[in-house]
Amino acid sequence: MLNFEFQNPVHVLFGKGEIAKLSHLLKNKKKVMITFGGGSIKKNGVYQQVVNALEGISFVEFGGIEPNPRYETLMEAVALAKKEGVDFLLAVGGGSVIDGTKFIAQAICYEGSDPFDVYRKRLPITKAIELGSVLTLSATGSEMNMFTVVTKGKDKLGYGHPLLYPKFSIIDPTVMFSLPKKQVANGIVDAFVHVTEQYLTYPVNTPLQDRIAEGILLTLLEEGPKVMSNLEDYDARANMVWCCTMALNGIIGVGVVHDWATHGIGHELTALQGIDHGRTLAVVLPSLLRVQKDKKKEKLLQFANRVFGINESDENKAIELGIKAMEEFFHSLEVPTTLGDYGLDRSFIEEVKENLRSRQFGALGEHQDIDLEKVGLILEGAL
Amino acid sequence: MLNFEFQNPVHVLFGKGEIAKLSHLLKNKKKVMITFGGGSIKKNGVYQQVVNALEGISFVEFGGIEPNPRYETLMEAVALAKKEGVDFLLAVGGGSVIDGTKFIAQAICYEGSDPFDVYRKRLPITKAIELGSVLTLSATGSEMNMFTVVTKGKDKLGYGHPLLYPKFSIIDPTVMFSLPKKQVANGIVDAFVHVTEQYLTYPVNTPLQDRIAEGILLTLLEEGPKVMSNLEDYDARANMVWCCTMALNGIIGVGVVHDWATHGIGHELTALQGIDHGRTLAVVLPSLLRVQKDKKKEKLLQFANRVFGINESDENKAIELGIKAMEEFFHSLEVPTTLGDYGLDRSFIEEVKENLRSRQFGALGEHQDIDLEKVGLILEGAL
Numbered sequence A, B: 001m002l003n004f005e006f007q008n009p010v011h012v013l014f015g016k017g018e019i020a021k022l023s024h025l026l027k028n029k030k031k032v033m034i035t036f037g038g039g040s041i042k043k044n045g046v047y048q049q050v051v052n053a054l055e056g057i058s059f060v061e062f063g064g065i066e067p068n069p070r071y072e073t074l075m076e077a078v079a080l081a082k083k084e085g086v087d088f089l090l091a092v093g094g095g096s097v098i099d100g101t102k103f104i105a106q107a108i109c110y111e112g113s114d115p116f117d118v119y120r121k122r123l124p125i126t127k128a129i130e131l132g133s134v135l136t137l138s139a140t141g142s143e144m145n146m147f148t149v150v151t152k153g154k155d156k157l158g159y160g161h162p163l164l165y166p167k168f169s170i171i172d173p174t175v176m177f178s179l180p181k182k183q184v185a186n187g188i189v190d191a192f193v194h195v196t197e198q199y200l201t202y203p204v205n206t207p208l209q210d211r212i213a214e215g216i217l218l219t220l221l222e223e224g225p226k227v228m229s230n231l232e233d234y235d236a237r238a239n240m241v242w243c244c245t246m247a248l249n250g251i252i253g254v255g256v257v258h259d260w261a262t263h264g265i266g267h268e269l270t271a272l273q274g275i276d277h278g279r280t281l282a283v284v285l286p287s288l289l290r291v292q293k294d295k296k297k298e299k300l301l302q303f304a305n306r307v308f309g310i311n312e313s314d315e316n317k318a319i320e321l322g323i324k325a326m327e328e329f330f331h332s333l334e335v336p337t338t339l340g341d342y343g344l345d346r347s348f349i350e351e352v353k354e355n356l357r358s359r360q361f362g363a364l365g366e367h368q369d370i371d372l373e374k375v376g377l378i379l380e381g382a383l
Helices: A018-025 A046-053 A071-084 A095-107 A181-199 A207-229 A234-247 A261-273 A277-291 A297-308 A315-332 A346-358 A372-381 B018-025 B046-053 B071-084 B095-107 B181-199 B207-229 B234-247 B261-273 B277-291 B297-308 B315-332 B346-358 B372-381
Strands: A004-014 A032-035 A059-062 A088-093 A131-135 A147-152 A155-160 A168-171 B004-014 B032-035 B059-062 B088-093 B131-135 B147-152 B155-160 B168-171
Touching: A004 A018, A004 A234, A018 A046, A018 A131, A018 A168, A032 A071, A032 A095, A046 A088, A059 A071, A071 A095, A071 A147, A088 A095, A095 A131, A095 A147, A147 A261, A155 A261, A168 A234, A181 A207, A181 A234, A181 A261, A181 A277, A181 A297, A181 A315, A207 A234, A207 A297, A207 A315, A207 B207, A207 B234, A234 B207, A261 A277, A261 A346, A261 A372, A277 A315, A277 A372, A297 A315, A346 A372, B004 B018, B004 B234, B018 B046, B018 B131, B018 B168, B032 B071, B032 B095, B046 B088, B059 B071, B071 B095, B071 B147, B088 B095, B095 B131, B095 B147, B147 B261, B155 B261, B168 B234, B181 B207, B181 B234, B181 B261, B181 B277, B181 B297, B181 B315, B207 B234, B207 B297, B207 B315, B261 B277, B261 B346, B261 B372, B277 B315, B277 B372, B297 B315, B346 B372
Parallel strands: A004 A168, A032 A059, A032 A088, A088 A131, A131 A168, B004 B168, B032 B059, B032 B088, B088 B131, B131 B168
Antiparallel strands: A004 B004, A147 A155, B147 B155
16 A cells, blocks of 8 residues: 545535535535526526525526536636625535636636636645535535536636645435436446546555455446436435535545546546537546556456456456456446447547647656557557 | 434545545644554554645644543643643544544633543533544544543543534555554444444434445445455445444434434443443443343344345344344454453442442433443343
């Protein structure tokens, strides 16, 4: 096991009816800004639940944060928050709204000219205003971590800082019942790949972290289809939703090496083509695992055996069967796994490489060995 | 899944050499009190590592906190801390030292006449001074939770409050290399039973929590014997030690019902006979599972199958085989599983019942159905 530090201070409130506790959680705030996305929360009753719970607490609202939240939109929210003297941000939404709200939290306090420099130059921040979340779409794990991904122009970039942990996150599975199936499926894939980015890496001797990672994958395999066939199955949804949070709250990532190349490449597909985040991962991961299979061999064999029950003595065959079983799982959720499915061809690969080149791209992966050429190979494999 | 709230703010620093970070962690403290046990830390170099790291920080020390820390000893520490104007407690030891230090932390601020009333009457505390820990014996999980158990007279009682979370805990597996085998074995059993108290309960539909619990048990089964056969195997020790922390930091306990009757009864064996905590659990648990096997049936079958690989169609046989396999695991660690092994007979059972009666004992267990009579049955089964 590698040395590590771990601290995750997020207060999670999980289950039906927990939104009502907002009144208690926010009782000492002067002015709250509610941030949200396209407005579905006003149709499905979540907005009303939040507003009811805020009775007596002063608030303003900022809607319209888009999927893959954009700098320009978020800067409007920053201006409003400054004008209104907001002292707490309440993100009511999925990963994009929470990620965007983390950007707002630091941008309000940022003293330079462009708060996106924090993401671009990985500047250490020293201040951020507090935020909390009411999760309406489980996928990214943003509700229980310090990470945020924001897009400016063609750059979709991530950032993380302990000041960006939500003070609390309310996860009520019932508020997700009305989500479209496609978004549910994307969330399952996103969580699945969050696990593989930490688990399918150069092997470190960490059997407990392995078993927890496998536990999340197995639970997604078992509960995911139940949710897809009955969107209002509370237990299945609660279990799936908790997997999404646990996949990226740090617990499975302690003492191990991390990959994150699938995310790095996937972000390009979103930035350049607008493909949903979870869906980009389903395109990149299978090909990446094939390209990296010698280095990841030990873990890929364990993955095939423990997650998909594959008993095959030929190691190459076993690994391929494991990757194929994963692809089939993604297909069963109606999530495609090739660039061709999005009408993209070789010319797109050149576009990705050009975009990376323009950002002085170095390398990705747990060995930092996925250079521009290898990104090309991975995308070729995903055609 | 049941509704739950989860928040664990402890900053864990894990791995070889992490003690040196104390200087940074404590840099703003006015006066630290180092608390420790029988003095082994002065022989094995841990004390010196701590003192080196504290260079420039003012500190006093209080040694002599015994296993199953006693009220009278801890009140001496409280008096010293008050006299010295201590603003931070640094527990350097195992579960007993950390538990005792949590008592000291609240007792310094307690305004009534007897700080043990907090434990006896479960009073909500409103103040405690900050504490941190350098763990020297993995077992109780106290380094990453808010719980504490202290003994006064014949009462060994537990208490928990968020103000009692350590601010940080340093877990360096190498400082545990010099522990006697018996203490290592006790720690493995303690962690094992912490898991079963949360996992082998009336079934709630929580497949992820189940798999994480099973992951800890499987890792203890695999890594425990490696540690016992080579006390200086870093990886095995690190994995075992992390299992102990994860067994009782709240992660596997969310959304499920909890038992804790094995601990409740075990504490009597320690209070009345001085049997090591971990060893009391190995005596009580097998018999408790047999007495409760109808109510715990579903989980006991899963436990037998997933943890011990038992495939047996007769349910009663499968459950018994699982419990027997667990007993054999305890025996392999040279931990006995009957009262007879400690020279105790029926008269002792009466003594336990008398002691419980004197405390107006109600009931234990996830169904609150383990009354005085059932405690007797469980101890009979453990003769």
